[in-house]
Amino acid sequence: xxxxxxxxxxGLDDYKFGFVTDSEPVFKTRPGLDEEVVRQISARKDxxxxxxxxxxxxxxxxxxxxxxxxxxxxxELEETLSRTYFYAKPQEQMERSWDxxxxxxKETFERLGIPExxxxxxxxxxxxxxxxxxxxxxxxxxxxxxxIFDSIEDGLKNHPExxxxxxxxxxxxxxxxxxxxxxxVWSGGSFVYIPPGVQLETPLQAYFRVNQERLGQFERTLIxxxxxxxxxxxxxxxxxxxxxxxxxxxxIEIVVNRDAYFRYTTIQNWSNNMYNLVTQRALVQQxxxxxxxxxxxxxxxxxxxxxxxxxGEGAHGEILSIAYAGDxxxxxxxxxxIHVAPRTTSSIVSKSISKGTGRSSYRGxxxxxxxxxxxxxxxxxxxxxxxxxxxxxxxxYIEIDEKSATVGHEATVSKVGDEQLFYLMSRGMDEAxxxxxxxxxxxxxxxxxxxxxxxxxxxxxxxLEMEGSVG
Amino acid sequence: MDDSPILTVTGLEAGVADEDLDILKGVxxxxxxxxxxxxxxxxxxxxxxxxxxxxxHPEYEATDGSAEFNGEDLLEMxxxxxxxxxxxxxxxxxxxxxxxxxxxxxxxxxxxxxEDGEELDLFDFQELLMERMELLDMDVSFAQxxxxxxxxxxxxxxxxxxxxxxxxxxxxxxxxxxxxLDIDAxxxxxxxxxxLRQENPEMSVLLITHYQRILNHIVPDRVHVMxxxxxVESGGPEIALELEAQGYEEYRKAHAA
Numbered sequence: 001x002x003x004x005x006x007x008x009x010x011g012l013d014d015y016k017f018g019f020v021t022d023s024e025p026v027f028k029t030r031p032g033l034d035e036e037v038v039r040q041i042s043a044r045k046d047x048x049x050x051x052x053x054x055x056x057x058x059x060x061x062x063x064x065x066x067x068x069x070x071x072x073x074x075x076e077l078e079e080t081l082s083r084t085y086f087y088a089k090p091q092e093q094m095e096r097s098w099d100x101x102x103x104x105x106k107e108t109f110e111r112l113g114i115p116e117x118x119x120x121x122x123x124x125x126x127x128x129x130x131x132x133x134x135x136x137x138x139x140x141x142x143x144x145x146x147x148i149f150d151s152i153e154d155g156l157k158n159h160p161e162x163x164x165x166x167x168x169x170x171x172x173x174x175x176x177x178x179x180x181x182x183x184x185v186w187s188g189g190s191f192v193y194i195p196p197g198v199q200l201e202t203p204l205q206a207y208f209r210v211n212q213e214r215l216g217q218f219e220r221t222l223i224x225x226x227x228x229x230x231x232x233x234x235x236x237x238x239x240x241x242x243x244x245x246x247x248x249x250x251x252i253e254i255v256v257n258r259d260a261y262f263r264y265t266t267i268q269n270w271s272n273n274m275y276n277l278v279t280q281r282a283l284v285q286q287x288x289x290x291x292x293x294x295x296x297x298x299x300x301x302x303x304x305x306x307x308x309x310x311x312g313e314g315a316h317g318e319i320l321s322i323a324y325a326g327d328x329x330x331x332x333x334x335x336x337x338i339h340v341a342p343r344t345t346s347s348i349v350s351k352s353i354s355k356g357t358g359r360s361s362y363r364g365x366x367x368x369x370x371x372x373x374x375x376x377x378x379x380x381x382x383x384x385x386x387x388x389x390x391x392x393x394x395x396x397y398i399e400i401d402e403k404s405a406t407v408g409h410e411a412t413v414s415k416v417g418d419e420q421l422f423y424l425m426s427r428g429m430d431e432a433x434x435x436x437x438x439x440x441x442x443x444x445x446x447x448x449x450x451x452x453x454x455x456x457x458x459x460x461x462x463x464l465e466m467e468g469s470v471g
Numbered sequence: 472m473d474d475s476p477i478l479t480v481t482g483l484e485a486g487v488a489d490e491d492l493d494i495l496k497g498v499x500x501x502x503x504x505x506x507x508x509x510x511x512x513x514x515x516x517x518x519x520x521x522x523x524x525x526x527x528h529p530e531y532e533a534t535d536g537s538a539e540f541n542g543e544d545l546l547e548m549x550x551x552x553x554x555x556x557x558x559x560x561x562x563x564x565x566x567x568x569x570x571x572x573x574x575x576x577x578x579x580x581x582x583x584x585x586e587d588g589e590e591l592d593l594f595d596f597q598e599l600l601m602e603r604m605e606l607l608d609m610d611v612s613f614a615q616x617x618x619x620x621x622x623x624x625x626x627x628x629x630x631x632x633x634x635x636x637x638x639x640x641x642x643x644x645x646x647x648x649x650x651x652l653d654i655d656a657x658x659x660x661x662x663x664x665x666x667l668r669q670e671n672p673e674m675s676v677l678l679i680t681h682y683q684r685i686l687n688h689i690v691p692d693r694v695h696v697m698x699x700x701x702x703v704e705s706g707g708p709e710i711a712l713e714l715e716a717q718g719y720e721e722y723r724k725a726h727a728a
Binding site (some may be wrong): 418420438 | 528
């Protein structure tokens with residue numbers, strides 16, 4: 001565990017909510033990755049043979065694929081991975097009630113402010129601690145509706161057919177190097193099934209955090225939204241400060257069946273030594289509606305491009321994303337929309353803020369296949385630069401093979417101007433307050449879509465980040 | 472009424488920071504509580520620079536002389552400290568703050584005036600804002616619009632007056648608030664200022680303007696003519712009329728000797 005000095009020695013630009021609670025894993029693999037480690041993970045989870053085979057196959061794909069040469073700087077990643085524990089099991093049993101959750105874990109939640117904000121809806125919270133669920137209970141109402149909201153491990157155990165039918169179909173192991181890695185060593189995450197026609201008013205929420213030094217977190221989430229269903233899944237996570245590089249590589253697969261509506265909201269706020277390489281993708285069927293609401297803060301490098309594959313006629317995909325790159329951080333984020341069927345529509349709105357030497361890149365793909373007649377897509381990406389040293393880039397890829405498609409792209413870059421700051425200061429705000437207000441205004445179109453407690457937390461984070469950004 | 476000036480400017484020289492050239496070349500000015508002073512002058516005479524130096528614009532720097540506000544050294548204060556001490560500047564070109572509603576903006580400005588740990592009561596604030604908008608005959612929906620974003624020239628200036636009404640300064644500096652306004656908008660702005668003055672007769676106003684027109688609606692106690700970085704003449708409202716009749720060029724010639 002890093003000492004307190006490490007945490008306190010960090011400057012203003014460093015992770016604000018960093019802390020480490022002392023929790024000893026019950027079991028963990030040795031650092032680094034090979035076939036033996038993968039076999040251990042699978043054995044520990046008591047998995048069926050087919051899953052072990054899938055994992056081993058994915059490992060071979062991972063080993064064969066070269067490191068990506070685009071996006072961010074991954075040159076130090078190999079070395080990081082050699083030190084990474086690919087699996088750590090914190091507790092032997094799944095917890096069912098809040099009283100059974102160990103004190104030190106409760107303390108962690110406490111410090112994240114979760115109990116206060118969430119106690120009322122805690123009955124519906126699946127929280128992930130280290131690589132596995134330790135706390136998971138489901139509202140009776142949901143159970144009565146046939147909704148499944150489980151840890152991914154329980155999903156595999158308790159719903160083997162449904163699981164096997166969909167697992168890896170949206171994001172196959174061969175999709176990219178990190179999807180292959182995740183497919184080999186995944187651990188933790190959620191399994192969600194919404195039966196046809198079921199409409200959920202209360203969002204499904206999962207909190208999790210990484211709390212083991214050099215622990216790689218390879219969360220895997222599989223969500224199936226039945227025909228005509230309607231639901232919102234929310235995930236937020238914060239990580240403690242580490243003294244060494246850390247690595248997170250999740251895979252989120254979502255199937256949105258005909259006429260269903262699904263929204264996936266996530267705010268990720270990683271410690272600034274974290275590599276965060278996530279693949280998240282939704283298959284959107286006829287008449288269905290998928291929304292990704294994605295907030296990326298912290299980390300050393302984030303590469304994340306939520307995708308909507310619009311497979312059925314009239315399917316709609318929406319990606320709203322906020323990225324915040326502080327000193328030394330690189331947010332390479334954006335979105336992908338793939339139009340396969342006629343009259344599909346999509347929209348990407350991306351807002352990034354770069355502060356100090358922070359760098360944000362918008363990277364997006366809009367692809368319209370031949371036959372996706374009258375497809376419409378609109379991309380808007382706006383970057384805000386706080387300091388002279390801040391940087392932003394835009395990489396929009398547009399591939400249109402259909403004449404009747406309409407695609408729009410708009411990008412703006414703005415700087416926080418002296419005139420803006422002076423205007424606010426002449427009303428009595430100090431420089432940091434003025435800066436925070438400007439940034440809040442900039443992200444408002446997306447922040448207003450967030451659940452209230454997330455919007456409040458985001459505002460608070462921005463205020464903290466803006467202290468010391470000026471002068 | 473206390474007769475000591477609220478603002479005392481003495482021998483003030485100032486220019487754009489990092490540039491050698493002074494724009495203000497020795498300005499003297501004293502404004503007492505409740506007084507309305509107008510500063511008139513042609514383009515480039517330095518009148519807007521004076522407003523900005525008083526408000527603390529970071530682009531300008533005083534090189535000599537002094538400016539005191541209620542006995543405090545104004546030039547040593549940050550813009551936010553000046554605002555909190557009671558100085559308000561209505562901008563010639565109000566700045567757009569996309570995504571921030573006027574209500575949110577005003578709430579943040581009032582919150583910044585409180586001690587650390589003190590929270591603005593939201594119901595009190597809401598009441599104050601509504602009351603201020605009613606005073607200025609403004610539609611309540613105005614407060615929900617993003618600050619100056621997509622506003623017409625007239626709306627921007629009205630927003631400045633609303634801010635003034637909410638923040639209740641003891642010195643309002645109006646930097647060419649009348650420029651670009653049609654007569655109806657001008658009357659609305661003037662009505663706002665006069666209403667606030669009725670409410671608080673102690674509020675002083677420094678009105679920077681190019682034209683005499685606004686002075687028909689906001690009647691000054693003193694009029695100063697500024698040319699080439701100096702106040703060349705001071706007197707009553709009649710000076711403004713004289714200027715309007717002659718034009719700055721004639722006036723300059725007449726006063727050259």
